[in-house]
Amino acid sequence: MGMSSGGGGGGGAGRSSRRSRRRGGAAVMAEINVTPMVDVMLVLLIIFMVAAPMLTVGVPLDLPQTQAQAVSQDHQPLVISINNQGQVFIQDTEIQFDELVPKLQAIAKAGYDERIFVRGDKTVDYGTVMKVMGRLSGAGFKRVALVSEVEQGN
Numbered sequence: 001m002g003m004s005s006g007g008g009g010g011g012g013a014g015r016s017s018r019r020s021r022r023r024g025g026a027a028v029m030a031e032i033n034v035t036p037m038v039d040v041m042l043v044l045l046i047i048f049m050v051a052a053p054m055l056t057v058g059v060p061l062d063l064p065q066t067q068a069q070a071v072s073q074d075h076q077p078l079v080i081s082i083n084n085q086g087q088v089f090i091q092d093t094e095i096q097f098d099e100l101v102p103k104l105q106a107i108a109k110a111g112y113d114e115r116i117f118v119r120g121d122k123t124v125d126y127g128t129v130m131k132v133m134g135r136l137s138g139a140g141f142k143r144v145a146l147v148s149e150v151e152q153g154n
Helices: 002-024 035-055 097-107 126-139
Strands: 080-084 088-090 091-097 114-119 143-145
Touching: 080 097, 080 126, 088 097, 091 097, 097 126, 114 126, 126 143
Parallel strands: 080 114, 114 143
Antiparallel strands: 080 088, 088 091
C-alpha cells in the first residue's frame, strides 16, 4: 500500500510540475502575427501600382516625337494603333480595315462622343493614317486625336 501511495504522490507531483512549466515558460501561442503579411501586401500593392500604367500599351510602335502638350482625360479612351506594316488594331486586337467603324460603333460607350486615340508608327505611310482618320471622321466620331511621344532635346 505504501507503494501505491508513494507512486501516486510522485505521479501527481510530476504532473503538476509539467503544468507549471508550460504556464510559466514557453506557452503555446494561439495568435497569428499579421504584421509581416501586411508588409508584404503593401509592397506588392506598390509594385502593381507602379507597373500597371506601363502595361496599358499593347501594340509596340515607334511613335513620332512632338512638342505638343498632353491631353487631359476623364476616362480611358479607345485606342486605334497602326503598326509599321499597316495593320490596324483596336486596343490589342487586330482587325480588318473594313471592320473598323462597325466595331467602334459597337464598342463605344459614349456613342460618337467617345474619345478615340490614333497611334501610328512613325514609319507607316501617311496615307494609311489619313485613311483611318477619314474613316472615323466620316462615321461621325468627333473626339479623335493623334498620339505622339514628347520630343526629347536634340
